[in-house]
Amino acid sequence: MYDLAIIGEGPAGMTAAIYATRAGLSTVIIERMFSGGQMGETPEIDNYPGFESISGFELSSKMAAHAKKLGAETMRGDVTDIEFSDGNNLIKTSSRDVRTKTVILALGASHRKLGVPGEDKYKGLGVSYCATCDGNFFRGKDVCVVGGGNTALEDALYLAKICNSVTLIHRRDAFRGFDSLADRVSKEPNITLLLSSVVTEICGNERVESVTVKNVSTNETSSVSVSGCFIAVGMIPNTDIVRDKIELTPSGHIAAGESTQTNLPGVFAAGDIREKISYQIITACADGAVAAHMAGMYIAEKGFGE
Ligand code: NAP
Numbered sequence: 001m002y003d004l005a006i007i008g009e010g011p012a013g014m015t016a017a018i019y020a021t022r023a024g025l026s027t028v029i030i031e032r033m034f035s036g037g038q039m040g041e042t043p044e045i046d047n048y049p050g051f052e053s054i055s056g057f058e059l060s061s062k063m064a065a066h067a068k069k070l071g072a073e074t075m076r077g078d079v080t081d082i083e084f085s086d087g088n089n090l091i092k093t094s095s096r097d098v099r100t101k102t103v104i105l106a107l108g109a110s111h112r113k114l115g116v117p118g119e120d121k122y123k124g125l126g127v128s129y130c131a132t133c134d135g136n137f138f139r140g141k142d143v144c145v146v147g148g149g150n151t152a153l154e155d156a157l158y159l160a161k162i163c164n165s166v167t168l169i170h171r172r173d174a175f176r177g178f179d180s181l182a183d184r185v186s187k188e189p190n191i192t193l194l195l196s197s198v199v200t201e202i203c204g205n206e207r208v209e210s211v212t213v214k215n216v217s218t219n220e221t222s223s224v225s226v227s228g229c230f231i232a233v234g235m236i237p238n239t240d241i242v243r244d245k246i247e248l249t250p251s252g253h254i255a256a257g258e259s260t261q262t263n264l265p266g267v268f269a270a271g272d273i274r275e276k277i278s279y280q281i282i283t284a285c286a287d288g289a290v291a292a293h294m295a296g297m298y299i300a301e302k303g304f305g306e
Contacts, residue, residue: 001099002026003304004295005091007079008106008238010037011281012271014063015288016104016295017072023296028073028100030093035074036060037108038235038272039281043132043158048281056132059281079241086265087304101304102266102295105242105254106288109235109272109279114146118202119231126208127229131155134228138163143228144211145169146199150177152232153185159230160188167224169194169213194224202229237273249275260291266298 004020006013009031020027034040042056051059068074077095082103091098111129113119119127128134131145135158143163145156148170154177156168168185173195175182185191194213200221201212210223237253239246247255247263253275260268270287272279 002028003299004102005030005098005100006104006106008108009035010106010108010271011039012284012288013106014067015285016270016292017067018070019289019292021070021072025296028075028098030075030077030079032078035064041130041132084245084264084267087302101299104268104270104291105273106270107238107273109237112234112236114199114231114233116199116201122202122204122208126227127202129231131158131230135159135162138228140164141227142225143230144224144226145230145232147232148172148175150181153177153181155230155232156185156191160191166191167194169197169199171198251275260287260294268294
């Protein structure tokens, strides 16, 4: 039996692993894909202390190597079910089952869909949710980015460097993302802003050829020719496997305060899966450190370690 199983290998999970292994807890990280989560898809990170500019892939690789060096075990597999039981939890996965005294849920969040005609049809044929992963396929082409948060602003800046033109389409006339990023976007010569506008359809033949855009102030509709449509309209917390077993907030996040303690004993929630004020890499890391500390305290208090 492990002292701690961490589900999810994003910044929250990897930091939890670093702190837990340093505190002497036997630790396994369970991840279905690859390390990094959303961070791994971020083109350029310029607000993580100590790194003026670093790619999400590089920062993810550094965190994963750090956790591994300290003795954290990593296991690849889809978690299919969790049977929570105070001090003796059973995590069922597609590769093997894991018994553990404590659990940190660090599953992060997934891309929200726009829900318009053409979105599913052209996924992978011009519709993308990850500029870093797919941007290169649109080198020299015209693309659009949908959304007004930090991800949309960063994606627009990233794509502006490699594409012919970027149209940034946002449903309001003010951005949700940082002013500093919005300033950079407004100064980029090949980014065009379509504000107070929504995409109503993604059109094409074999691949995306255009998007239909409606101005929500005037109700006027227009067509924008693009080969790629990058959708960055927010995230939905990945709570599917625990939805009926753990307390959630009205927004669908796991209910856990700054202590990361959920309503279940010995079970903690860290990173974007937890309802919080600021969804940043650094705050996910902070959650991971707190959750690992809490897991260690829980084991010591319960006397499981003796
Ligand atoms: P977000 O901040 O939730 O922004 C989502 C954007 O999509 C908003 O502008 C929202 O419009 C728009 N939107 C939502 N649903 C829509 C719909 N159905 N149709 C059209 N537009 C829609 O999401 P995010 O940009 O993915 O960022 C998630 C979190 O990660 C945030 O806390 C963000 O600060 C953080 N993050 C930080 C960094 C960084 O620090 N460098 C980078 C990336 C992300 P409204 O504004 O009108 O609601």
